[in-house]
Amino acid sequence: MRLPHPYQHPRPRPRHHAGRLGKLSPYGRRANPLLRLSDWLRIWVDLLIAAALVIGVPAAGWAAGAATYDHYQAVARSRSADRHQVTAVLTGDAGGSAPIAGPGVALAGAPVRWTAADGTHHGTAAVAAGLRKGRQVRIWVDDRTEKVVAPPSSPGPAVTLFSGVATGVTAAGGAVGLAACVRAAVRRSLDHRDCARWEKEWARVEPHWTHRA
Numbered sequence: 001m002r003l004p005h006p007y008q009h010p011r012p013r014p015r016h017h018a019g020r021l022g023k024l025s026p027y028g029r030r031a032n033p034l035l036r037l038s039d040w041l042r043i044w045v046d047l048l049i050a051a052a053l054v055i056g057v058p059a060a061g062w063a064a065g066a067a068t069y070d071h072y073q074a075v076a077r078s079r080s081a082d083r084h085q086v087t088a089v090l091t092g093d094a095g096g097s098a099p100i101a102g103p104g105v106a107l108a109g110a111p112v113r114w115t116a117a118d119g120t121h122h123g124t125a126a127v128a129a130g131l132r133k134g135r136q137v138r139i140w141v142d143d144r145t146e147k148v149v150a151p152p153s154s155p156g157p158a159v160t161l162f163s164g165v166a167t168g169v170t171a172a173g174g175a176v177g178l179a180a181c182v183r184a185a186v187r188r189s190l191d192h193r194d195c196a197r198w199e200k201e202w203a204r205v206e207p208h209w210t211h212r213a
Contacts, residue, residue, distance in 0.1 A: 038190045045186050049179050060175045065168025072160040079152035088114035088139045091122070094131040106130075112139060116146050123148040 094110035108129040113122050125139040125148045142149045 036194070038194050041190060042187060045183060049183050053176065053179055056179075057172045057175045061168035061172035064171035065164040068167040069160055069164035072163060076152065076160075082143050083140050083149050083152065084143060085138050086114045086116065086141055087136055088112035088125065090127070090131055090133050090135045090137060093133050094127045094135075095129055112137065112148070114139070114141070116141075118146070121146050126150075 089112065090110050091113050092111040094108045106129040107126045109124050110127050110131065111122065112125045112127075113120060115121070121141075123139075123141075125137070127137045127139075131137065140149050140151050141147060
């Protein structure tokens with residue numbers, strides 16, 4: 001007896017039992033009938049959190065870093081708002097007095113003279129040590145009194161940039177931590193709901209399985 005070729009007749013296609021949960025599939029496919037609503041909720045929560053991290057983390061880091069940088073720039077402008085720089089001339093050598101501690105350069109107090117709108121002024125300013133009489137230097141003077149004052153203390157560009165970057169990274173890390181907490185809370189709630197539902201269904205079918213019904 002001749003057997004038919006196994007591919008002579010087309011094989012029947014399996015039926016897809018897609019319920020209303022098929023519309024929830026994030027991959028554009030029919031939903032697996034074995035997946036529960038809570039399983040699809042877990043998938044969608046993970047996708048939404050991932051999208052929020054991709055978009056929100058860089059935005060949060062950039063916003064926090066830019067705000068910190070602008071803050072330091074505003075502080076620097078406010079500290080220099082009541083003083084200005086002028087060009088002065090040394091009336092004596094900068095080296096005869098005790099040196100003054102300065103950032104990266106040896107400073108010394110020296111007599112200076114400068115001209116303003118109300119006339120000529122004299123004072124003592126901290127300048128680079130070793131400068132000779134007659135050398136022009138830039139000094140800071142008070143807007144109201146026209147007296148020599150210290151330069152405005154403000155973080156340098158490197159410190160300002162580093163603070164902005166550090167703040168941005170911290171904000172991004174905080175956003176990631178918040179997203180992780182939200183994900184854990186949602187999953188914990190869904191797990192609790194599934195356990196309660198499982199216990200309820202088991203209480204209904206257990207007597208029939210153990211023949212106690």
